[in-house]
Amino acid sequence: MELKSYDKYRMSFAPPTTSVKLVLLGEAAVGKSSLVLRFVSNDFQENKEPTIGAAFLTQKCTIGERTIKYEIWDTAGQERFASLAPMYYRNAQAALVVYDITKPASFIKARHWVKELHEQASKDITIALVGNKHDLVEDDNDGDDSSLRKVSIEEGQKLADEEGLLFFETSAKTAYNVNEVFVGIGSKIPEAPLLKPQQPQATDGRIDLSTGTAPAADGCAC
Amino acid sequence: MDENYDVIVLGTGLTECVLSGLLSVDGKKVLHIDRQDFYGGELASLNLGQLYNKFRPSGQKPELRGRDRDWCVDLIPKFLMANGELTNILVHTNVTRYIEFKQIGGSYVYRNGRIAKVPSNQAEAISSSLMGIFEKRRMKQFLDYLTKWDDDDASTHGALDLDKNTMNEVYNYFRLENGTRDFIGHAMALWSNDDYLNEVARPTYERIILYGQSVAKYGKSPYIYPLYGLGELPQGFARLSAIYGGTYMLDTPIDEVIYDDDNKKFAGVKTKEGTAKAPIVIADPTYFPEKVKKTGQKVIRAMCILEHPVPNTHDLDSVQIVIPQNQVGRKNDIYIAVLSDVHCVVPKGYYLAIVSTIIETETPHVELEPAFKLLGPRLDTLMGIAEIYEPQDDGTASGIYISKSYDATSHFESATDDIKDLYFRVTGKPLVLEKLTEGLNGLDE
Numbered sequence A: 001m002e003l004k005s006y007d008k009y010r011m012s013f014a015p016p017t018t019s020v021k022l023v024l025l026g027e028a029a030v031g032k033s034s035l036v037l038r039f040v041s042n043d044f045q046e047n048k049e050p051t052i053g054a055a056f057l058t059q060k061c062t063i064g065e066r067t068i069k070y071e072i073w074d075t076a077g078q079e080r081f082a083s084l085a086p087m088y089y090r091n092a093q094a095a096l097v098v099y100d101i102t103k104p105a106s107f108i109k110a111r112h113w114v115k116e117l118h119e120q121a122s123k124d125i126t127i128a129l130v131g132n133k134h135d136l137v138e139d140d141n142d143g144d145d146s147s148l149r150k151v152s153i154e155e156g157q158k159l160a161d162e163e164g165l166l167f168f169e170t171s172a173k174t175a176y177n178v179n180e181v182f183v184g185i186g187s188k189i190p191e192a193p194l195l196k197p198q199q200p201q202a203t204d205g206r207i208d209l210s211t212g213t214a215p216a217a218d219g220c221a222c
Numbered sequence B: 001m002d003e004n005y006d007v008i009v010l011g012t013g014l015t016e017c018v019l020s021g022l023l024s025v026d027g028k029k030v031l032h033i034d035r036q037d038f039y040g041g042e043l044a045s046l047n048l049g050q051l052y053n054k055f056r057p058s059g060q061k062p063e064l065r066g067r068d069r070d071w072c073v074d075l076i077p078k079f080l081m082a083n084g085e086l087t088n089i090l091v092h093t094n095v096t097r098y099i100e101f102k103q104i105g106g107s108y109v110y111r112n113g114r115i116a117k118v119p120s121n122q123a124e125a126i127s128s129s130l131m132g133i134f135e136k137r138r139m140k141q142f143l144d145y146l147t148k149w150d151d152d153d154a155s156t157h158g159a160l161d162l163d164k165n166t167m168n169e170v171y172n173y174f175r176l177e178n179g180t181r182d183f184i185g186h187a188m189a190l191w192s193n194d195d196y197l198n199e200v201a202r203p204t205y206e207r208i209i210l211y212g213q214s215v216a217k218y219g220k221s222p223y224i225y226p227l228y229g230l231g232e233l234p235q236g237f238a239r240l241s242a243i244y245g246g247t248y249m250l251d252t253p254i255d256e257v258i259y260d261d262d263n264k265k266f267a268g269v270k271t272k273e274g275t276a277k278a279p280i281v282i283a284d285p286t287y288f289p290e291k292v293k294k295t296g297q298k299v300i301r302a303m304c305i306l307e308h309p310v311p312n313t314h315d316l317d318s319v320q321i322v323i324p325q326n327q328v329g330r331k332n333d334i335y336i337a338v339l340s341d342v343h344c345v346v347p348k349g350y351y352l353a354i355v356s357t358i359i360e361t362e363t364p365h366v367e368l369e370p371a372f373k374l375l376g377p378r379l380d381t382l383m384g385i386a387e388i389y390e391p392q393d394d395g396t397a398s399g400i401y402i403s404k405s406y407d408a409t410s411h412f413e414s415a416t417d418d419i420k421d422l423y424f425r426v427t428g429k430p431l432v433l434e435k436l437t438e439g440l441n442g443l444d445e
């Protein structure tokens, strides 16, 4: 509570915040929710249950002079049978496509998600390809056959270069590179986000149902 | 995936998705299936390709600007009452996070051959052409009476009893003209025929109060509408369900329904993914055609594409027009819902007018003529007729709970009644809405 009001206090002096909708995509158990948990509350859970009950989180991220407020949408498992709703992609300005560097199948799935994003999401979406669970290969020696690593850095980088994506290897467990992903995306988001063509009057006349207010409520009932 | 669930839900219409969401939040393990590869069932909003595929598979399509997905055309024309029950459910479940809403710009009613704005504030009421000066005074007395009515305070009841007197008697008491009665009953209480006149006044009173509260909420009209179309509503509740552990399978036809107990009780379904078992199924009428009956009502709906706002609506970006049945010699009202690019359902420059009514004759398209006359030139008109179904029984014996088809009303209040009713039949307890607070959202603002 106190933290919140402090936040608001600070906000009134800070430059305007850019809100960015960020969606997560990737095979089950690659660590999507764990990356969010690390980023949002700097925490990690060893045996994290599949995502339940908290698939909409917000977190601010300061990059130089700017503050970006991420509205983070986790998949909530709807991707399991390819049943993600169009709503999920709608107006997403950023996406994390996550795979597990110890699971080659998850990398193949990542390619599929990149393709899907190009088809479904808006043209100017910023996508980061993220190879997670780096901690599992940290002590590996190069060329060691028993290595847990199944997807090389080069393969990841190559896909990213081909498709114009940011690329990171991360560990939600040790926090390695996690902030960098969100800072990296933030610095690629345009300063004043261009209004989507299908969204001609971005904020005009929208109403906030939870507070019951409209920006231009004129007059009263008869 | 051979798995056991608490509930299987078939069809991703609004009713089914709201129930999935509520039951998942209650901790039930839900499997939700749709044979089609998109969310929404009858309440889907179709893109241009899907729309013409459905209504004119081999026919001509006019040259229209914009990308396929810049069009989100509802199959069912309905708006949300700003203070209605669906809005209430949206707020309590936080589904409002996923959907943005805008007001509908105004509400109009047809009277003596032309349309007039339903006043949304005092100033509009004074200048309104709908009534003469004396009638306005009587109308004000009538509305004051209803607003002041207090169940527990007999002094506010005067000579009338809302639970004994018919609405006709109430109108008579206030000496309201017939045109005013049409206006109150059809444009405010939103009854679609005149049956209410000979019934007790209470339900009409409640509807008028709901109308007034809804207008008071945001100011322009009693209605709100989700950006990108009504299809966002089922999607939003499906997401709620998924967040609470619900499993979703689209594009999955039901190969077989499995029964227990000598073929009497529902036990599960077989699909391409395997067998899923559950003691209960909730489904829209299309999944159990042998367990539903026709209500006898058929609704005709016409999707009209325009390149101009509807004449005489002050160029508003969105409106509702009610044509009361009496005004055009019918038994059922005609509704027109008009939307534009402001609600992200058509590209800039286009307007979408959806006309609907309950069919009364052998030539239903002719019945829509009074509405077409109000719209001016139409670029294209796509028409469909839908039979209204309801379940044959309450489902408790078979474990098969079936929703009703979406009716011809202009809002979601009756659909929400069906949701609450199904919730009660399925869980045995009435739906109590408590504001959800989610685990990790302490970090939210």
Ligand SMILES: Nc1nc2c(ncn2[C@@H]2O[C@H](COP(=O)(O)OP(=O)(O)OP(=O)(O)O)[C@@H](O)[C@H]2O)c(=O)[nH]1
Pocket (backbone or CB within 6 Å): A026, A027, A028, A029, A030, A031, A032, A033, A034, A035, A045, A046, A047, A048, A049, A050, A051, A077, A132, A133, A134, A135, A136, A170, A171, A172, A173, A174
């Ligand atoms: N060693 C290691 N384990 C991780 C890492 N990130 C996640 N995990 C573990 O991997 C498992 C799955 O993580 P989740 O965050 O639930 O994965 P998810 O992608 O959200 O999975 P779904 O929600 O089921 O799609 C959990 O047991 C985590 O503890 C990581 O960086 N290193």
Ligand SMILES: [Mg+2]
Pocket (backbone or CB within 6 Å): A032, A033, A034, A050, A051, A074, A076
């Ligand atoms: Mg997860």
